[in-house]
Amino acid sequence: xxxxxxxxxxxxxxxxxxxxTFAKVSRRNxxxxxxxxxxxxxxxxxxxxxxxxxTGGDFMPHGLxxxxxxxxxxxxxxxxxxxxxxxxxGTGSRTSLPMVLADEMGADWSMVEIVQAPxxxxxxxxxxxxxxxxxxxxxxxxxQMGASVRxxxxxxxxxxxxxxxxAVTVGVHEVSAGSNKAGFGELAADAMNEAVPAFEDLxxxxxxxxxxxxxGNVPITDLHDITTGKAMYGADVMVDGMKxxxxxxxxxxxxxxxxxxxxDAWNVPGVEHIMGLPISMPPAKFAPLxxxxxxxxxxxxxxxxxxALRIEWxxxxxxxxxxxxxxxxxxxxxxxxxxxxxxxxxxxxAFAGAAKVFGQEYTQAHMAHAAMEPPAAxxxxxxxxxxxxxxxxxPYGTRGDVAGALGMDIADVTVNVTLLGGxxxxxxxxxxxxxxALLSQKLGTPVKVQWTREDDIQNGFNHTVSCERVEVAxxxxxxxxxxxxNSVAPSILSTFAPDSGHQFFIESGMxxxxxxxxxxxxxxxxxxxxxxxxxxxxxSVSNIPRAWAVQSFVxxxxxxxxxxxxxxxxELIGSDRKLDPPSQGFPDNFWDYGEVYDEYPIDTMRxxxxxxxxxxxxxxxxxxxxxxxxxxxxxxxxxxxxxxxAHVKVMDDGRVTVPEIHMAVDxxxxxxxxxxxxxxxxxxxxxxxxxxxxxxxxxxxAAVQSNYHDYQMVRSDNFxxxxxxxxxxxxFSVHASGVGEPGVPPVAPAIANAIFHATGKRIRDIxxxxxx
Amino acid sequence: MAxxxxxxxxxxxxxxxxxxxxxxxxxxxxxxxxxxxxxTGLCGACTxxxxxxxxxxxxxxxxxxxxxxxxxIEGLDANGDHPVQVAWREANVPQCGFCQSGQxxxxxxLLAENPRPTDEQILQGMSDNICRCGCYERIVSAVRLAATGx
Numbered sequence: 057x058x059x060x061x062x063x064x065x066x067x068x069x070x071x072x073x074x075x076x077t078f079a080k081v082s083r084r085n086x087x088x089x090x091x092x093x094x095x096x097x098x099x100x101x102x103x104x105x106x107x108x109x110x111t112g113g114d115f116m117p118h119g120l121x122x123x124x125x126x127x128x129x130x131x132x133x134x135x136x137x138x139x140x141x142x143x144x145x146g147t148g149s150r151t152s153l154p155m156v157l158a159d160e161m162g163a164d165w166s167m168v169e170i171v172q173a174p175x176x177x178x179x180x181x182x183x184x185x186x187x188x189x190x191x192x193x194x195x196x197x198x199x200q201m202g203a204s205v206r207x208x209x210x211x212x213x214x215x216x217x218x219x220x221x222x223a224v225t226v227g228v229h230e231v232s233a234g235s236n237k238a239g240f241g242e243l244a245a246d247a248m249n250e251a252v253p254a255f256e257d258l259x260x261x262x263x264x265x266x267x268x269x270x271x272g273n274v275p276i277t278d279l280h281d282i283t284t285g286k287a288m289y290g291a292d293v294m295v296d297g298m299k300x301x302x303x304x305x306x307x308x309x310x311x312x313x314x315x316x317x318x319x320d321a322w323n324v325p326g327v328e329h330i331m332g333l334p335i336s337m338p339p340a341k342f343a344p345l346x347x348x349x350x351x352x353x354x355x356x357x358x359x360x361x362x363x364a365l366r367i368e369w370x371x372x373x374x375x376x377x378x379x380x381x382x383x384x385x386x387x388x389x390x391x392x393x394x395x396x397x398x399x400x401x402x403x404x405x406a407f408a409g410a411a412k413v414f415g416q417e418y419t420q421a422h423m424a425h426a427a428m429e430p431p432a433a434x435x436x437x438x439x440x441x442x443x444x445x446x447x448x449x450x451p452y453g454t455r456g457d458v459a460g461a462l463g464m465d466i467a468d469v470t471v472n473v474t475l476l477g478g479x480x481x482x483x484x485x486x487x488x489x490x491x492x493a494l495l496s497q498k499l500g501t502p503v504k505v506q507w508t509r510e511d512d513i514q515n516g517f518n519h520t521v522s523c524e525r526v527e528v529a530x531x532x533x534x535x536x537x538x539x540x541x542n543s544v545a546p547s548i549l550s551t552f553a554p555d556s557g558h559q560f561f562i563e564s565g566m567x568x569x570x571x572x573x574x575x576x577x578x579x580x581x582x583x584x585x586x587x588x589x590x591x592x593x594x595x596s597v598s599n600i601p602r603a604w605a606v607q608s609f610v611x612x613x614x615x616x617x618x619x620x621x622x623x624x625x626x627e628l629i630g631s632d633r634k635l636d637p638p639s640q641g642f643p644d645n646f647w648d649y650g651e652v653y654d655e656y657p658i659d660t661m662r663x664x665x666x667x668x669x670x671x672x673x674x675x676x677x678x679x680x681x682x683x684x685x686x687x688x689x690x691x692x693x694x695x696x697x698x699x700x701x702a703h704v705k706v707m708d709d710g711r712v713t714v715p716e717i718h719m720a721v722d723x724x725x726x727x728x729x730x731x732x733x734x735x736x737x738x739x740x741x742x743x744x745x746x747x748x749x750x751x752x753x754x755x756x757x758a759a760v761q762s763n764y765h766d767y768q769m770v771r772s773d774n775f776x777x778x779x780x781x782x783x784x785x786x787x788f789s790v791h792a793s794g795v796g797e798p799g800v801p802p803v804a805p806a807i808a809n810a811i812f813h814a815t816g817k818r819i820r821d822i823x824x825x826x827x828x
Numbered sequence: 829m830a831x832x833x834x835x836x837x838x839x840x841x842x843x844x845x846x847x848x849x850x851x852x853x854x855x856x857x858x859x860x861x862x863x864x865x866x867x868t869g870l871c872g873a874c875t876x877x878x879x880x881x882x883x884x885x886x887x888x889x890x891x892x893x894x895x896x897x898x899x900x901i902e903g904l905d906a907n908g909d910h911p912v913q914v915a916w917r918e919a920n921v922p923q924c925g926f927c928q929s930g931q932x933x934x935x936x937x938l939l940a941e942n943p944r945p946t947d948e949q950i951l952q953g954m955s956d957n958i959c960r961c962g963c964y965e966r967i968v969s970a971v972r973l974a975a976t977g978x
Contacts, residue, residue, distance in 0.1 A: 144924075145924055146922075146923030146924030146925070146961045147923070148923070275917065275920050276920060276922065278922075278925060279917050279920065279922065280908065280917065282922045282925035282928050282929075283908065283913045283916045283917055283922070283928065283932060284861070284901065284902070284908035284913065285859075285860070285861020285862070285900065285901030285902045285929045286861065286902075287925050288860075289863070289926055291854075291860070291863075291864065292854075292860035294858065294860070300855070325843075325844050326843070326844075354843065354847075354851055354855040354856065355851045355854065355855055355864075356843065356847045356848050356851035356852070356855065357843075359851075359867070426960060427924070427926075427960055428863070428865050428871065428873055428924065428926040428927045428958065428959070428960045428961075429863070429865075429924070429926045430864070430865070475924070475925065475926075476924060477863070477924050477925070477926025477927075478924045478926060478960050478961060479924075480960075506864070508867055509865065509866040509867060509868070509871075730920065734920070734923055734963070734966075735923075737962060737963070737965055737966070738923055738961045738962035738963065739962070740962065741959075741961075741962025741964060742960070742961075742962050745962075763866055763867075763868050763870060764866050764868070764870035764871055764958060765868070765870055769958045769960060770962070770964075771955045771956075771957075771958060771964075772950075772951050772952075772954040772955045772957070772964045772967065772968060773951050773952055773955035775962070775964045775965075776965075777965065778965065779965055
C-alpha cells in the first residue's frame with residue numbers, strides 16, 4: 057500500500073493502468089515451439105496449461121522477477137534452496153510461493169529449504185507484503201521459474217548423456233533418459249549454467265499433475281521451529297553489545313516534553329542512557345513520534361526505567377480530540393451532501409421523486425492492530441553501515457527509510473527480515489525500526505527497541521474511525537431506484553500529506569465507489585473529517601466499515617420491506633454482469649486494488665455465487681430455536697469474493713456466541729487451500745473481535761485503552777467455534793487472488809444480522825460488546 | 829543474582845532478583861522461545877512451567893523462582909516431540925506462530941493435570957492465551973488430539 061500512498065501524494069488522479077496485451081501461449085504453441093524438444097514429464101493434455109495474464113505486480117515498484125538464479129539454488133546433495141522474498145506474518149506466503157515453484161520444477165518438498173531474502177527489491181522484485189498480493193502477483197513468476205529450472209535440468213542431462221533432449225524426462229527430483237538417471241544434485245552445476253528459457257519456450261505442468269499446488273498437503277515452512285520455540289521474530293534477535301531501548305512517546309500526537317524528571321529511572325539498575333528523540337507531527341509518514349528513550353542493558357530494566365520517568369507534556373493541536381464529540385460531528389456530517397466520488401444516473405431526482413426513502417448510519421471505532429508481537433527491531437550502525445533485523449512487511453521500503461533517517465546511502469543499509477508475529481498492516485510502518493536506527497547511530501552500539509503492549513495500543517497507526525450513512529429511494533412499486541452512500545472517516549492520507557479531510561482513491565475503491573448493486577441512480581459521497589491521531593491501514597482497511605454499513609443496511613432494508621434478505625440482496629446485485637466503470641460513473645482514478653480492471657473485473661455472478669453458497673451451506677431459511685439466528689453478508693475486496701453465514705446464539709445473560717460460521721470464498725485458482733482455510737478461520741475470529749471489542753477511544757487527544765484488559769480479544773472461551781470454509785474451485789486460468797484480508801469484512805455484519813434474527817435487536821455501531 | 833533450574837540445568841541469572849522471569853529467560857538465559865505479549869498476565873504468550881505448572885513468566889520474578897524448576901518451550905521435550913507439539917504439527921495449527929509457545933506450554937500443563945479434558949475444559953483451560961491470528965479452532969483440535977489421539 058505504501059507505494060500507492062507515495063504515488064497519491066506525488067501525482068494526482070489518472071491511475072488507469074495502461075492497456076497492456078500479453079501473448080497468450082497455448083499448449084499448441086509449446087508443441088510447435090522449441091519446447092517440444094523436451095519430452096518433459098509435465099506434458100499431459102491439450103488444455104492450456106498456463107496462459108500468462110497481466111497483474112498489478114508489474115506496476116509495483118521494481119516489479120516481478122523471472123530469473124530462477126535469483127530464487128533457486130541446488131546443492132550437489134540435491135538440496136534445493138528457495139528464496140522467500142515476501143514477509144511471513146501468518147498468511148503462509150513463505151510456504152505457498154516456494155511450494156508453487158517447487159511443484160512446477162519437480163522438486164521433492166522434503167528436499168527443499170527456504171531462506172528469507174533481505175530487503176532488496178532491485179534484485180528480487182517487489183517485496184511489499186501488503187494488500188493480499190503475494191499469491192496474486194507472484195504465482196505466475198514462481199511457476200515460470202520452476203518450469204525454467206526443470207528445462208535447464210533436462211537440457212543439462214541431454215548434453216551430459218549425449219542424447220536427444222526429447223528423450224529426457226524430468227520426474228520428481230530426478231532426471232532420466234533410457235537407462236541414464238541422475239538426481240537434481242548431480243545435474244545442478246551444469247543446469248544452472250544453461251540459458252534461462254524464454255516464457256514462450258517453456259512447457260508447464262498440466263494441473264492434473266500438480267503434487268502440491270492446489271492440494272493443501274504441505275505443512276508450513278516454520279512449523280517445527282514454531283512448535284519448539286526456535287522460530288525467530290524481531291525481538292528474538294540478540295547481537296553482541298546490544299542495548300535495549302524503551303521509549304516514552306507523546307500521549308497526544310505532536311506534544312513535546314516540557315520537562316521531565318529521570319531521577320527514579322536512573323535508580324533502576326541496568327539503565328545506561330536517557331535521551332530525547334525529536335518529536336514529529338503528522339503528516340510525517342513513518343517518522344518516529346519521538347519522546348524520551350531509556351536505554352538499558354536488558355529489556356526488564358528498560359521497561360522499568362521508562363515507566364519511572366515523570367514527564368510533563370506540552371500542548372498539541374490535537375488536545376481537543378474527544379471520541380464521543382467527534383462521532384457526533386461525523387454523524388452530522390454524514391447527513392449533509394458530501395464530495396461526490398461516483399455519480400451514475402440522477403440520484404437527486406430519484407430521491408426527490410421517491411415514494412419512500414430509507415436511510416441508516418453505521419459507525420466503527422478506531423482499532424489498534426495489536427499483533428501478538430509488539431513492534432521490536434534491532435539495528436547496528438557502525439563504520440558507516442547499518443544492519444537491521446526486523447519484522448517488517450516492507451523490507452525495502454524500510455531500508456530506504458532507514459538510509460534517509462541516518463543520512464546514509466541505501467547501499468550501506470542491510471535489512472534482514474525476521475518472522476513477523478502478526479502484521480495486519482502495522483508492520484508496514486517502520487517507525488519502530490527508525491527509532492532503533494537513530495539510537496544506534498547516536499550511541500555507537502547495536503540497539504533493540506522494544507514496544508510494550510501499552511505503546512502498541514496507544515502510539516500506533518490506527519485504523520480510522522467512521523460513520524457511513526446509506527440511503528435508498530424507492531419508487532411506488534417498492535423498487536430501489538436511488539442509492540446514496542456518504543462515507544465520513546479521517547483519511548490514511550493524513551499520515552502522508554497535509555490533511556484535506558477527504559479520502560482518496562484507494563479508500564474509496566474499497567466497497568464505496570465499487571458498490572456492485574444494479575440501481576439506476578447512485579451517488580457515492582465522502583464527507584469531511586479531519587484526522588487527530590496517526591491513521592494507518594489495518595487488515596482489510598476501509599472494506600471493514602463499508603461492508604459493515606452496506607451489509608447491515610441490506611438486512612435492515614429487507615426487514616423494512618418485508619423481504620427475505622438473500623432474495624433482496626440478490627435482487628440488488630442484479631443481473632450477471634461485469635461492472636463497466638467508465639460508463640457507470642466511476643471516478644477516472646478508480647482503484648481496482650492496483651489491477652488491470654479487465655483482468656479482475658467486478659463480476660456479479662461470482663459475488664452472487666459465494667452468497668448463495670454460504671447461504672446454502674449455512675442452512676439459510678431454516679427455523680431457528682429461540683435466541684438463535686442466522687446472518688448473511690457478502691463483500692468483494694482485494695479482488696476476492698467472500699460471503700459469510702453466521703449462526704449466532706445469544707445466551708440468557710445476553711452473551712453473544714457464534715457456534716458456527718460458513719465462509720464461502722472465491723479467490724480464483726486456489727494455490728494452497730489449507731492456508732486459505734486458515735485465513736478464513738482467522739478472519740472469522742478477527743471479525744468477531746472487531747465486532748464485539750475493538751475500540752480505541754480518545755480523551756483530550758490521548759488514547760484511553762492500553763492493554764488487553766480494555767482492548768479485548770476474542771478468546772477460546774467464546775469464539776466462532778466451527779468455521780466451515782467453502783472454496784469455489786477454479787482452474788489456473790481463473791486468476792488467483794489473495795486471501796489475507798478479504799475474509800474479515802463480511803464477518804461483523806453477518807454476526808450482527810444474525811443477532812437481529814435471534815433477538816430483534818438491530819446493531820449499527822461496532823464494537824457492540826460481548827453482551828447485548 | 830538468582831540461581832534457577834531451567835530446563836534441567838542450573839543457571840545463574842545475572843540481574844537483580846526482582847527481574848521479571850520473562851526477561852530473565854530471554855535476555856539473561858538466551859531462551860527466546862518464551863514471548864512477550866502484554867507484560868500484564870493477560871495474553872499467555874510468556875507461559876512457562878514452574879515445577880510442572882503453567883505460570884505466566886511476566887508475572888513472577890527470578891527471585892521468586894530461585895530453587896524452583898522452570899521449563900520453557902525449548903525444554904518441554906528434548907526432541908521437540910512432546911505429544912502436544914506433535915499434535916500441533918499434525919493440525920498445522922500456527923499462522924504467525926508468535927503466541928504458540930505459550931499456547932503449547934499451557935496445553936501441556938492442562939493435560940498434565942487433566943489427561944482427558946472435556947471440550948468445555950479445553951475451551952476454558954486455554955482461555956488465558958490470546959491468538960490474534962485466530963487459530964483457536966485448531967488449537968482446541970490439537971489439544972484434543974494430544975489427549976485422545978483423535
